[in-house]
Amino acid sequence: MQFVFDHTSGIAPRDVMERAQSLDAYRSIVNDALNSATYDAPESSVRLPFDLERAEVIVKMTEQLHDDALRYVVVVGIGGSNLGTRAIYEALRGPLDLLDVRTPKLLFLDTVNPELCGGILRILSDLDGPEQFIVLSVSKSGGTAETIVNTEALLTGLAPRFGDIHHRLVVVTDRGSKLWSAAASPSHRLAIPERVGGRYSVLSAVGIFPLHLAGLDVSALHAGARDMANACVADPPSNPALQSASLTYLHYQRGLRTHNSFLFHPSLASLGLWYRQLMGESIGKEHDLDGAIVREGIVPIVSIGSTDLHSMAQLFYGGPQEVFTNIIIAPFRESITLPPTLQFPNLVANIEGKSYEDIMDAIIHGVAETYVDAGLPFATVALDAVSEYELGAYLQFRMIEMMYLAQLLHVNAFDQPAVEAYKKATKFLLAQ
Ligand code: PA5
Numbered sequence: 073m074q075f076v077f078d079h080t081s082g083i084a085p086r087d088v089m090e091r092a093q094s095l096d097a098y099r100s101i102v103n104d105a106l107n108s109a110t111y112d113a114p115e116s117s118v119r120l121p122f123d124l125e126r127a128e129v130i131v132k133m134t135e136q137l138h139d140d141a142l143r144y145v146v147v148v149g150i151g152g153s154n155l156g157t158r159a160i161y162e163a164l165r166g167p168l169d170l171l172d173v174r175t176p177k178l179l180f181l182d183t184v185n186p187e188l189c190g191g192i193l194r195i196l197s198d199l200d201g202p203e204q205f206i207v208l209s210v211s212k213s214g215g216t217a218e219t220i221v222n223t224e225a226l227l228t229g230l231a232p233r234f235g236d237i238h239h240r241l242v243v244v245t246d247r248g249s250k251l252w253s254a255a256a257s258p259s260h261r262l263a264i265p266e267r268v269g270g271r272y273s274v275l276s277a278v279g280i281f282p283l284h285l286a287g288l289d290v291s292a293l294h295a296g297a298r299d300m301a302n303a304c305v306a307d308p309p310s311n312p313a314l315q316s317a318s319l320t321y322l323h324y325q326r327g328l329r330t331h332n333s334f335l336f337h338p339s340l341a342s343l344g345l346w347y348r349q350l351m352g353e354s355i356g357k358e359h360d361l362d363g364a365i366v367r368e369g370i371v372p373i374v375s376i377g378s379t380d381l382h383s384m385a386q387l388f389y390g391g392p393q394e395v396f397t398n399i400i401i402a403p404f405r406e407s408i409t410l411p412p413t414l415q416f417p418n419l420v421a422n423i424e425g426k427s428y429e430d431i432m433d434a435i436i437h438g439v440a441e442t443y444v445d446a447g448l449p450f451a452t453v454a455l456d457a458v459s460e461y462e463l464g465a466y467l468q469f470r471m472i473e474m475m476y477l478a479q480l481l482h483v484n485a486f487d488q489p490a491v492e493a494y495k496k497a498t499k500f501l502l503a504q
Pocket residue numbers: 150151152153210211212213214215216219269270271272353488491
C-alpha cells in the first residue's frame with residue numbers, strides 16, 4: 073500500500089512534514105504500545121497483529137468449532153463489532169457472494185430489522201442440522217440492545233426446528249461482561265482486550281474468528297497490519313499515517329470539513345463505511361482532552377468510483393469547495409477485455425481491445441486531472457492488491473492515522489460518549 077501526496081494535495085509537503093514532526097512525542101507513545109507486552113495503553117490495538125499467542129488461541133478455537141458441513145456464520149454485532157469484519161469479507165468475496173456456491177459464508181445482522189433477521193432465520197431453518205451454522209454474537213460491552221435482541225431472536229427462532237442450539241452460539245466480548253457468561257462453555261467465548269475499543273478491534277477475535285471460519289487468510293491480514301504498524305511509527309518521511317493525519321488536519325484548519333473516501337473499486341464500499349465510523353466516532357467530539365467545549369469533527373463520506381461520478385461529481389466539482397478527497401485505488405481481481413472488433417463500433421470511441429482495467433485507469437486519471445484543474449485537493453492511497461495482506465495494512469494505516477489526527481485535534485480518539493448516551497436512553501425507554 074502506498075500513500076501518495078504531492079502538489080495535487082493542496083498543502084506544501086514541507087508543511088505536512090513540519091506538522092508530522094510536531095507529533096514526535098505521541099509517535100513514541102504509539103511505538104511503546106506496539107512494543108509492549110500488555111494491553112494497558114489506549115493505543116494498544118496496534119499490538120494485536122504482533123500478539124501471536126492470542127492469534128493462536130483464536131485459530132485453535134476456530135478449528136475446534138469448524139465442521140466440514142458448516143455453511144453459514146451469522147455475525148451478530150453493530151458498529152465497531154461488525155463493520156471491520158464485513159469490510160474485509162466483502163472486499164475479498166465480492167458483490168455477488170450470496171449467489172456464489174462457496175461456503176462457509178458470513179451473514180451480517182446489525183440493526184433491529186425483522187425482514188433481515190427473518191430472512192436469516194429462513195435461510196438457517198432450511199439447513200439439515202445445527203452443525204451447518206454458527207451464531208456469533210460480538211459485543212464489546214456485551215449489552216448493546218440491537219445485538220442482544222438479534223441473538224435472542226435467532227436462538228429462539230431456530231429452536232422449533234433444531235431444539236436447543238446454545239452450543240452453536242459463540243460470543244466475542246469483554247471478559248466478564250454479561251454476554252461473556254451467556255456462552256455455553258469456555259470454548260464458546262473469546263475475549264477482546266479491555267483497552268481495545270470497538271472501532272479499533274477488527275484485528276482481534278472480533279474479526280479474526282469469523283474471517284478464519286470463512287476460510288480467509290488471517291495470518292496474511294495480520295502480517296500486512298504488522299508491516300504497516302512498523303511503518304506508521306517511523307520518521308515522518310516514511311510514515312504514511314503521520315503524513316495522512318497531518319494533511320487532513322491542515323485541510324481541516326483551512327475549512328475543509330468533509331473527508332471523502334473515493335474508492336474506485338465497488339468491492340471496497342464497506343471498507344469506506346468502516347473508515348466512516350472510525351473517523352466519525354474518533355474525531356467527532358464535543359469536548360477536547362482538557363474538557364473544554366470544542367465541537368470538533370470532520371464529516372466522513374464514502375463515494376464509489378465510477379458509480380458516484382454519476383451521482384456526486386457535480387456536487388464535488390460545482391458545489392462548495394470544502395471537501396478533502398482520498399482517491400483509493402486497487403487492481404481488479406478479475407480481467408475482462410473487449411474484442412478488437414466491436415458489435416456496436418460507433419457508440420463509444422477507442423474502447424476496442426481495451427480491458428476493464430485500461431478503461432478504469434482512464435477514468436481515474438480523468439478524475440485526477442479534473443480535480444487538479446478545479447483546484448480540488450486530493451491524496452491517493454494505492455493498494456497493491458485486494459488481498460488479506462493489503463487489507464490488513466490499510467486497516468492498520470487508518471487506525472493509526474486516526475490516533476495521530478485525534479492528537480492533532482486534541483480530542484480523545486478512543487471514547488464515544490454521545491453513542492453511550494443514546495444507548496442509555498434506549499434502555500431507559502425499554503424499562504418503562
Ligand atoms: O466503535 C465503537 O465503540 C462502537 O461503534 C461500538 O462498537 C458499538 O456501539 C457496539 O458496541 P458493542 O460492541 O459494545 O456492542
